[in-house]
Amino acid sequence: xxxxxxxxxxxxxxxxxxxxxxxxxxxxxxxxxxxxxxxxxxxxxxxxxxxxxxxxxxxxxxxxxxxxxxxxxxxxxxxxxxxxxxxxxxxxxxxxxxxxxxxxxxxxxxxxxxxxxxxxxxxxxxxxxxxxxxxxxxxxxxxxxxxxxxxxxxxxxxxxxxxxxxxxxxxxxxxxxxxxxxxxxxxxxxxxxxxxxxxxxxxxxxxxxxxxxxxxxxxxxxxxxxxxxxxxxxxxxxxxxxxxxxxxxxxxxxxxxxxxxxxxxxxxxxxxxxxxxxxxxxxxxxxxxxxxxxxxxxxxxxxxxxxxxxxxxxxxxxxxxxxxxxxxxxxxxxxxxxxxxxxxxxxxxxxxxxxxxxxxxxxxxxxxxxxxxxxxx
Amino acid sequence: xxxxxxxxxxxxxxxxxxxxxxxxxxxxxxxxxxxxxxxxxxxxxxxxxxxxxxxxxxxxxxxxxxxxxxxxxxxxxxxxxxxxxxxxxxxxxxxxxxxxxxxxxxxxxxxxxxxxxxxxxxxxxxxxxxxxxxxxxxxxxxxxxxxxxxxxxxxxxxxxxxxxxxxxxxxxxxxxxxxxxxxxxxxxxxxxxxxxxxxxxxxxxxxxxxxxxxxxxxxxxxxxxxxxxxxxxxxxxxxxxxxxxxxxxxxxxxxxxxxxxxxxxxxxxxxxxxxxxxxxxxxxxxxxxxxxxxxxxxxxxxxxxxxxxxxxxxxxxxxxxxxxxxxxxxxxxxxxxxxxxxxxxxxxxxxxxxxxxxxxxxxxxxxxxxxxxxxxxxxxxxxxxxxxxxxxxxxxxxxxxxxxxxxxxxxxxxxxxxxxxxxxxxxxxxxxxxxxxxxxxxxxxxxxxxxxxxxxxxxxxxxxxxxxxxxxxxxxxxxxxxxxxxxxxxxxxxxxxxxxxxxxxxxxxxxxxxxxxxxxxxxxxxxxxxxxxxxxxxxxxx
Numbered sequence: 026x027x028x029x030x031x032x033x034x035x036x037x038x039x040x041x042x043x044x045x046x047x048x049x050x051x052x053x054x055x056x057x058x059x060x061x062x063x064x065x066x067x068x069x070x071x072x073x074x075x076x077x078x079x080x081x082x083x084x085x086x087x088x089x090x091x092x093x094x095x096x097x098x099x100x101x102x103x104x105x106x107x108x109x110x111x112x113x114x115x116x117x118x119x120x121x122x123x124x125x126x127x128x129x130x131x132x133x134x135x136x137x138x139x140x141x142x143x144x145x146x147x148x149x150x151x152x153x154x155x156x157x158x159x160x161x162x163x164x165x166x167x168x169x170x171x172x173x174x175x176x177x178x179x180x181x182x183x184x185x186x187x188x189x190x191x192x193x194x195x196x197x198x199x200x201x202x203x204x205x206x207x208x209x210x211x212x213x214x215x216x217x218x219x220x221x222x223x224x225x226x227x228x229x230x231x232x233x234x235x236x237x238x239x240x241x242x243x244x245x246x247x248x249x250x251x252x253x254x255x256x257x258x259x260x261x262x263x264x265x266x267x268x269x270x271x272x273x274x275x276x277x278x279x280x281x282x283x284x285x286x287x288x289x290x291x292x293x294x295x296x297x298x299x300x301x302x303x304x305x306x307x308x309x310x311x312x313x314x315x316x317x318x319x320x321x322x323x324x325x326x327x328x329x330x331x332x333x334x335x336x337x338x339x340x341x342x343x344x345x346x347x348x349x350x351x352x353x354x355x356x357x358x359x360x361x362x363x364x365x366x367x368x369x370x371x372x373x374x375x376x377x378x379x380x381x382x383x384x385x386x387x388x389x390x391x392x393x394x395x396x397x398x399x400x401x402x
Numbered sequence: 403x404x405x406x407x408x409x410x411x412x413x414x415x416x417x418x419x420x421x422x423x424x425x426x427x428x429x430x431x432x433x434x435x436x437x438x439x440x441x442x443x444x445x446x447x448x449x450x451x452x453x454x455x456x457x458x459x460x461x462x463x464x465x466x467x468x469x470x471x472x473x474x475x476x477x478x479x480x481x482x483x484x485x486x487x488x489x490x491x492x493x494x495x496x497x498x499x500x501x502x503x504x505x506x507x508x509x510x511x512x513x514x515x516x517x518x519x520x521x522x523x524x525x526x527x528x529x530x531x532x533x534x535x536x537x538x539x540x541x542x543x544x545x546x547x548x549x550x551x552x553x554x555x556x557x558x559x560x561x562x563x564x565x566x567x568x569x570x571x572x573x574x575x576x577x578x579x580x581x582x583x584x585x586x587x588x589x590x591x592x593x594x595x596x597x598x599x600x601x602x603x604x605x606x607x608x609x610x611x612x613x614x615x616x617x618x619x620x621x622x623x624x625x626x627x628x629x630x631x632x633x634x635x636x637x638x639x640x641x642x643x644x645x646x647x648x649x650x651x652x653x654x655x656x657x658x659x660x661x662x663x664x665x666x667x668x669x670x671x672x673x674x675x676x677x678x679x680x681x682x683x684x685x686x687x688x689x690x691x692x693x694x695x696x697x698x699x700x701x702x703x704x705x706x707x708x709x710x711x712x713x714x715x716x717x718x719x720x721x722x723x724x725x726x727x728x729x730x731x732x733x734x735x736x737x738x739x740x741x742x743x744x745x746x747x748x749x750x751x752x753x754x755x756x757x758x759x760x761x762x763x764x765x766x767x768x769x770x771x772x773x774x775x776x777x778x779x780x781x782x783x784x785x786x787x788x789x790x791x792x793x794x795x796x797x798x799x800x801x802x803x804x805x806x807x808x809x810x811x812x813x814x815x816x817x818x819x820x821x822x823x824x825x826x827x828x829x830x831x832x833x834x835x836x837x838x839x840x841x842x843x844x845x846x847x848x849x850x851x852x853x854x855x856x857x858x859x860x861x862x863x864x865x866x867x868x869x870x871x872x873x874x875x876x877x878x879x880x881x882x883x884x885x886x887x888x889x890x891x892x893x894x895x896x897x898x899x900x901x902x903x904x905x906x907x908x909x910x911x912x913x914x915x916x917x918x919x920x921x922x923x924x925x926x927x928x929x930x931x932x933x934x935x936x937x938x939x940x941x942x943x944x
Contacts, residue, residue: 052864056781056848067777074775078768086761089739093757098679098746105744108681117736118729125725128775133718135777140714180857182463190462191859215550216644218709218784222850227780229710231645232549233638236711253784253852255543257550258469261855329470331536332556359553 057222060244060269064225066135074128081124142237145207149198153210153217153230153252155361156259156320160198163209167282170368171196172316173262177324180262192249197266201275202245210236214363218254221265229254242269257361259320289370296372296395303379303392310380313373318381321361326385333361337385346382346391350401353378366402371395425520428512429918430497431815433519437494438808440522441487442884447530448482449877451475456839456873459866462858472856473541474533480544481562484662485569486526488800492665493518493576495807496604498815500580502909502916503598505589505925510582518575525568532558543854545655548636548647552628559629563622570615577611580604589908589927595689596928598907599682602689603668606696610657610664613700617654621647645710652703660699662796664692666763666803667734670756672907673810674738677753678745679904684737691730691737698727708779717776724774728767735764750902751825755806758833759798766794769844784854786862787847793840802832805883812887813901817915818894824886832879838872906931 056071058064095101150161150168161168171194178184180191187193200206210219212230220227221240228238242248252263270278315324322328326337336342341349353374356364365374375395382389414422427433454475458467467475497515501508509515532539537556540546551559584605588597597605624647627633634640636647675682682688704712704720712720738760747753769791773779782788805828813819842865847853851862858866897914911929912920 052845053849053861054845056778057850063777064781067781070775071772071778071781074772074778078771082764082768085735085739085764089742089757089761092739092742092744093747093749096678096743096745096747098748101744101746104678104680104746106680107744108683108741109685109687113740114684114687114733118733121729121732125728128771129722129725132721132775132777136717136721137714139777139780140717180464182465186462186860189859191857215554216547220784220852222781225777225781227709227783231638231710234643234645234711250850251852251855255473255547255550255854257541257554258473260473261469261852261857329468330538332470332538361554 059223059225060246060248061224061240061242063135063139063240064223066131066138067225070131070135073131077124077128139238142207142239144205145239146204147201148207148209149200150209150211151198151219151230152213153219153256153263154213154363155215155257156252156263158194158198158219158263158265160196162279165279165283167279167286169196169282171198171264171266173264175262177315177319189249191262192251192264192266194264194266197247197268199268199270199275199278200242201272202269203241203243203272205239205241208238208240210238214361215256216254217252217256217263219250219265220253221248221250221267223248223250224267227253242267245269245271262320293371293395293399296370297399299395301372301375301392301394303383303390306376306379306392307383308376309372310376310378311384313369313377314380314384317365317369318377326381326387336381337387339387342381342387343389346389346393349378349382350374350393350398353381354398354401371398371402374398426516428508428516430501430509430512430515431916431918433509433515434494434497434499435815436519437490437497437522440519440526441491441494441804442887444482444486444490444526446880446884448479448487449880451479451482452873453877455479456870458856459858460870461867462860462863464857467856469856470538470541473543473854474539476854477540477543477546478530478533481529481540482526483796484544484658485566486522486529488662488796488804489569489573490522491804492604492607492662492800493573495600495665495669495804495811496576496580499807499811499909500583500601500604501587502814502912502920503601503907504584504587504592505908505921505927506583506587507919507921509579510587511579514575514579518572518579521568521572525565525572528561528568529565532561535561545651546625547651548625548628548644552625552636555625555629560626563626566622567619570619573611574615577608577615580608581612584608589921589925591927595686598668599671599685599688600665600668603664603671603692606692607661607664610661610696610699614654614657614661617650618658621650621654624650645707648707648710649703652706653700655706656703657696657699659792659795660695662800663763663803664696666759666799667692669803669807669810670738670759673752673756673806674741674760675906676810676902676904677750677756678742678747680741680745681906682737683740683743684733687733688737691733694730695727698723698730702727705774705779708776709783721774721776725771728771728774731767735760735767750809751820751822751829752806752810754826754829755802755809758829759802759806762798762802762833762836763795766791766796766799769794782847784852785847786843786851786853789853790840790843790847793843797836797840798833802836805832808887810902811909812890813897814909814912814914814916816891816894817897817913818890818892819897819901820886820890820894824882824889828879828882828886831875831882835872835876835879839869839876840872842866842868842872900931 056068058068148163150163152159158171174193174195175191179186210228210230212232217230218227219230224240226238226240228236246269248267250265252260321333322336328335341352354366356362372395375393375398378393382391454467458472535558539558540562542551624635628635634642636642636644671682671688702720702724704716705724708717773782809825846862846865851858899913900910908925908929
């Protein structure tokens, strides 16, 4: 707790000095400019509306404060008697209307451009699920999941937090520069929302419906955002990371992805041919478990109440093997226990099921081979 | 009659008599007191949840609340503050003040009044008990979006649904009572356009309640049947639509947020003229503006849903309609300033809270205007900018409004003046704390911090730390407020009937404390105000 107190003191001081105790040098008070034409237009719209509000605030509050000073009883003992004026009421109804029209015009034109999803060069289907994103390149037929990579030690304050704490993912979405990219956004379970502030793109992912959005990024770089619709327990741990690279590099990356997919299918064949030892499977299984399962079922396998049942001594991990394989591969309908068959390889599934049946005192001694998973698919 | 009845009933043991008095009371003042204490109690409970939230957000990382528990805290905080604090608080004020202000002997339907109140403790006990259930309390936010709340909701969701139903019944019955009272029991000669503004705003609020609480009841019932009876209103898999939930919810929800603020407008419109010693400027336009806000509140619900994939036409319609609300709201603010203009102002605690209300609510109104612009909303939506926005309209709006009203009318209720020095201290600490808590949220939101997160990246750390410190201070001010209220109830300088030398209206013609039964014969309207304000009332030069 000393670091807690130290941090409090440091935070207080920096806050008072309006400084910044973190890597960046200056406090950012503004809506970020972003890297697309649209994000800049939106920032300008933000500035316009902000300054109109500031001016109106200065006028109204200025009048109030002047009145409080000049018309207090000690200076102004006899109150005036006026209490209505139709002319004044009309004036202060009409002037705000004109100001609003002035604000509505740029907002309308920008909105019409935002909603023009036509003529895209590239389409990416974004599918949200609790608490990860899946990106599918429709033209290139490539797809992958994108998961948070921030280690638990950082979240639980056991290790210093990295620069991109909570905003880092294993497989970023990769996009080419200067191309109009259309996003189709949907969800597998609850409502999520895909947001990259630098693109000014925020679109809800709604199960059973497909929403559209688009962007055109001109500057290469890594851009970070988050899920912005409360989607359950790990809503805060669902980063969006987008890596924008020049077109030539992007085409190369697509080719690499295709190659990797072929290699993976070759690897899968080899995995099936091999008979794995329990030690090998337990090692891989522990990694898979910590990476995907432990957020709910806890690294100890003890779970969190009835919502996330304990696996140590649990009914399914110590019960019939087929039921266990079915639950891990296909999930449990209408709960946060999702289907893992599309997300993990045969080897990973075999390993994690083996792990769950033999860790934390679950002494089934069952060893599940990748070929058994392949057969169950 | 009453005295006769008391003669024949044998005396009861003290505790039983006490329980019977409060359980069976049909007196508007006693029921008003019950509402206000319920509201105040829940304010501490929901406030404690806010403290848990701010404690967790004090630093990045998980320190005090695990994610699932954190989500329960933010859900219960929102639900209790909206349904348990602000609404019962305003109903309590209405119960006390509406009969006094229109010269009625009581509410028109006293037994219904008793029933409306006594539903609530059970509803909130039900809701709060869910915290101790297997699977925890509701954890899907006070907006309970499907399917997070339906398919994926914890078992306690059903308790939440029943609780909401009970609160809704209470609100509708209370609203009917208020409408009937205002339409039928006004002092002879008081026309609608002579009613005090607080009565007007409550009349309009009551109509909003009657119109939207059944919609809320409908949506939670649809949730219930989706959860247990095989329907698919909100599930695309069965042909339903999760977005339809949001349409129905916000068709209730947007008028609801005006339910949470219109009585506050009424309170400011009572207090500012009193302490400016000048009639309210533009009474008629104030009434028309309130009606306009209420009507517009039914056609703007879509602005909560701009990112759900709404078609362009829908976005434009809801953007323009939302921006239009700024016009009548602006009229109200301008009228308050014009009321102050060339008045003869003093700044006792109710006036300070009323001025704080006008200024800080207006800041919340400005950010609301910014949020109406759809392209910009794509950046602001579901970030802390929105959290800042609605806390600026709700804390300095609804809560400051209620506190202003309590300070303003407490001498009438208790017969004692509150401690002016402590009242002012309360105001100044609260105004600093409110801004310290909620202003930095604008910046963390603009920088990109989503709302309802248990943890956040390092760039938001400083703003959150400032917010948390402000929230701690704000929490402490409530203890001070409780102390001031109890101190006033127990004693203090005797208050005169009129209390404030600039006060106008029927409630100031009855003695302080107001006797249990007032206006048993209809009063004269307009009243002749007593020009003598006795010792102990604060006429001080500021």
